[in-house]
Amino acid sequence: MYILMATPECAPVAKAGGLGDFVQGLSRELAAQGHQVEIILPKYDCLRYDRVQGMTPEHADLWVPFYERAVHCDVEVGEVDGLTCYFIDAHSEHGFFNRGAIYGDADDPDRFTFFSHAILAFLIASGRRPDIIHCNEWQTGLLPVLLFERYTALGLEKTRVCYSLHNLGHQGWSTPTVLEMNGLDVGRLMTPDRLQDPGNSQAVNLMKGGIVFSNFVTTVSPRYAWEIQHSDQGVGLQGVLRTHDRKFGGVLNGIDTTIWNPATDPFIAAHYDLEQLPAKGGNKRALRERLGLTDAPKPIVAVVSRLDRQKGIELIRHGIDASLARDAQFVLLGSAQDPAINALFWDAKQALAEHPDVHLELGYDEELAHLIYAGADMILIPSVYEPCGLTQMIAMRYGCVPIVRRVGGLADTVFDANYSDRPYEERNGYVFDEPTFEGLESALDRAIGLWRDYPDHFRQLRLNGMRMDNSWARPAQDYLNIYEHIRVRA
Numbered sequence: 001m002y003i004l005m006a007t008p009e010c011a012p013v014a015k016a017g018g019l020g021d022f023v024q025g026l027s028r029e030l031a032a033q034g035h036q037v038e039i040i041l042p043k044y045d046c047l048r049y050d051r052v053q054g055m056t057p058e059h060a061d062l063w064v065p066f067y068e069r070a071v072h073c074d075v076e077v078g079e080v081d082g083l084t085c086y087f088i089d090a091h092s093e094h095g096f097f098n099r100g101a102i103y104g105d106a107d108d109p110d111r112f113t114f115f116s117h118a119i120l121a122f123l124i125a126s127g128r129r130p131d132i133i134h135c136n137e138w139q140t141g142l143l144p145v146l147l148f149e150r151y152t153a154l155g156l157e158k159t160r161v162c163y164s165l166h167n168l169g170h171q172g173w174s175t176p177t178v179l180e181m182n183g184l185d186v187g188r189l190m191t192p193d194r195l196q197d198p199g200n201s202q203a204v205n206l207m208k209g210g211i212v213f214s215n216f217v218t219t220v221s222p223r224y225a226w227e228i229q230h231s232d233q234g235v236g237l238q239g240v241l242r243t244h245d246r247k248f249g250g251v252l253n254g255i256d257t258t259i260w261n262p263a264t265d266p267f268i269a270a271h272y273d274l275e276q277l278p279a280k281g282g283n284k285r286a287l288r289e290r291l292g293l294t295d296a297p298k299p300i301v302a303v304v305s306r307l308d309r310q311k312g313i314e315l316i317r318h319g320i321d322a323s324l325a326r327d328a329q330f331v332l333l334g335s336a337q338d339p340a341i342n343a344l345f346w347d348a349k350q351a352l353a354e355h356p357d358v359h360l361e362l363g364y365d366e367e368l369a370h371l372i373y374a375g376a377d378m379i380l381i382p383s384v385y386e387p388c389g390l391t392q393m394i395a396m397r398y399g400c401v402p403i404v405r406r407v408g409g410l411a412d413t414v415f416d417a418n419y420s421d422r423p424y425e426e427r428n429g430y431v432f433d434e435p436t437f438e439g440l441e442s443a444l445d446r447a448i449g450l451w452r453d454y455p456d457h458f459r460q461l462r463l464n465g466m467r468m469d470n471s472w473a474r475p476a477q478d479y480l481n482i483y484e485h486i487r488v489r490a
């Protein structure tokens, strides 16, 4: 099968969070199973060019419709960790992809609908005819709309769309000008059953467009699939998702177990696996050395996260003091877009600058993240909502025990050491329900208590987590079944 991944992110070249891992991991697994998988991304100025091999021109003089005119683009191709990746270079006066960051500008709906449009224009101009375009997030929500409204008739009649939702907190709300910009009929599309936002009749909702016009819609865990249809976690799209229930389902994400592998990871200090768990200690020492923490018989509690409201900012902040109060060490690697959240953590960093048991690293650092998973004993994930969550899966693979709130994919992957109804060998972490300081502290108490008083039991929890199969093998098969189901057979 020929599958094209349409996405604003792909690790390691353009990653702001878990979407980048999703695209890379699923694509590599599908390619390993013999499918033709290609990825298409904007050619951002902030791409990690050092991770692209053999970037060469692929298609010159692509003209992408833009209002009454067209914008000149070039398409380049390169290899990213063995995958073919196309990059759309837009020579627009707006510098659409030259903003120094992937997201965060007021005209993001313009930038990414332009990208979606450019993908279809490229397919037509270059004669490529994928069986499946796998779209992701609101950024590519307009692609199936454009496909159905315009491009099917221009030669893509056999291409079908699978659309994955990774976060309902961002739906691509915009004004109808974004439809005009792309030559679409506003009157026809701004209706309650098409792109009109359910909560604001003046607004276009790009994610809703993707849901309505795609052949199949997925989200990234079964629990989140239920939550967004039946609770306010759907952020207004509950009704739309229930209407389209017959083409909607939750597929639990995997992680790329080649890239996230403590036995071979090039970014960690000491390699280890199930049989050589004590070697993990070398990473704890290296982490302390790198971040200036004292070497003492204390557990390290870590957070690796985008610092966004979704992730439970107050609880993360409280987790620092709560860990220190329990004589644990605390390490945070976090990047915030919101200036208020950024300021909150900079203040904490300054206040704790002299403390020998804590280090807050504010920013994005892929390599350091690997060392933290390998060196820490526990990872704290107190999310308000969590579509899937990859950090708990990565942490478990590295023998780092997750402490999580019971939401979304966290509830589907972490089973409480004391209270789960699963067999003991499947229990792998600590789970709390209420998004309160008390809830978090009760789980933290149990985790730190076990680490201190029953090290053998704690070791068993680490091993249970390391044994879990969170690879892409099974979810990739689920996606292949979906692709087969919607695909047009010749």
Ligand SMILES: Nc1ncnc2c1ncn2[C@@H]1O[C@H](COP(=O)(O)OP(=O)(O)O[C@H]2O[C@H](CO)[C@@H](O)[C@H](O)[C@H]2O)[C@@H](O)[C@H]1O
Pocket (backbone or CB within 6 Å): 016, 017, 018, 019, 021, 022, 166, 167, 220, 253, 304, 305, 306, 333, 334, 335, 363, 364, 365, 366, 369, 386, 387, 388, 389, 390, 391, 409
């Ligand atoms: N400051 C930092 N420096 C370095 N690395 C950092 C970092 N902050 C985060 N990361 C890395 O980014 C990834 C984050 O994964 P999450 O699942 O938490 O994703 P996120 O919420 O971004 O994605 C959304 O999409 C994914 C994929 O579907 C869902 O799992 C998730 O629930 C949903 O919110 C991990 O690989 C983590 O190591």
